[in-house]
Amino acid sequence: MSWARRALAVAWKDLAVERRSKETLNALVFFSLLLLFVFQFTLGSDRERLAAVLPGVLWLGFVLSALLALGRTFLVEREHDCWEGLLLAPGDKSAIYLGKLVGNLALMLLVETLVLALFIVFFDIDLGRAMPGLLVVMLLGTLGLAAVGTLFAAMTANVRARELLFPVLLLPVQVPVLLATVKATEGLLLGEPLAAVAHWVKLLVAADTVYVIVSLLTFDVVLEG
């Protein structure tokens, strides 16, 4: 099998398992719904204040659900004793990384779309013209989160205090992605065109490129033993 085919096989396997068991998806959707409650209770119902913090709160929701989803990346293999099977896959291990990344990306984008829809309904936001730009920022931001998240999930899968260590490692590294996505979203929601936040979009593209390439190069080392 070619490298791309092997990556696709891993992504396909993960998505098929998720579609049948809905283990992660069900919990994530429920969790995002709960987040809406939490945000409402902690921020109060002052509409103006809500509008001011909306970009930050939206991305907080995305990041929290990402921490839960990404941290589980390799638990399917762990819990069902398929870790060795994964390791025995022939050829370059970076294909496994790419497959896992695609699977994670699909799952997260699905959840994020849902969170966004819930925000629109419950907080009565009019996205209007901001929508296409927001989708670009969401896609790029999620790719950055998922790229490093997938790598770190593999590293923390076999480590003590894994649930704690994963966010502790991921959050500082993801500061550029967080700042860029929140700032870009802020601009877009204020009605600015995508071009006005182009520097943030460029930063996201640069970050994504760096993260994906370095992860592809180092994943072999992580899965060694």
Next chain:
Amino acid sequence: MVRTLGWLTAVGLLVGLVMAFGVAPREVTQGNVQRIMYVHVPLILASYVAFGVLALASIVYLVRRDAAADRVAHASGEVGVLFVGLGIATGSIWGKPTWGTWWTWDARLTSVAILFVMYLGYLLLRGSIDDPERAARYSAVLGIVAALDIPLVHFSVYWWRTLHQPPSLMKPGGFTGSTSILWPLLVNLLAFMLLYAYFVARRVRVLRAEAEAAA
């Protein structure tokens, strides 16, 4: 040799201290408080060197699988986190009388703080893995990711907001301040680099002894 390095460091720090208090002039507006710069700036710059060495040692480890490279990375990480922590503390002490606040979310303060937590995470990861070979591999990967992340952090935080005085030593056009400040600063810079090297040399020795004892 490590002993000589230790003595050199001690002499360097002593000369640095004398120059910071004796040779360097009293700053006109800030007064004596400004002298903390001779500790603050060297600490931060030495920590950057430490994280650079960490990244290089990580790459060397992944290529050659030499446990010595891993020990250098490990020691550099510890000293780097210590120096950055002290750098933030001295900056805070300097900031209170001059800016009127211990802490502000200015661009450079923020990026240094992020560096601090990033490498604390690095040490945490190391501490949570029992198998030394695996700890070395994972830490090396994290060390490389963190190093590549530093420019991204700097750009993003810079665009996010920018109170700190601009860099005086390393800026386009070179240093333009008075040489009466420059020499005490350079001596202290050298002394803290030596201190870094000495700490790393000591720590590497302890780590090697630990590895030998475990084997």
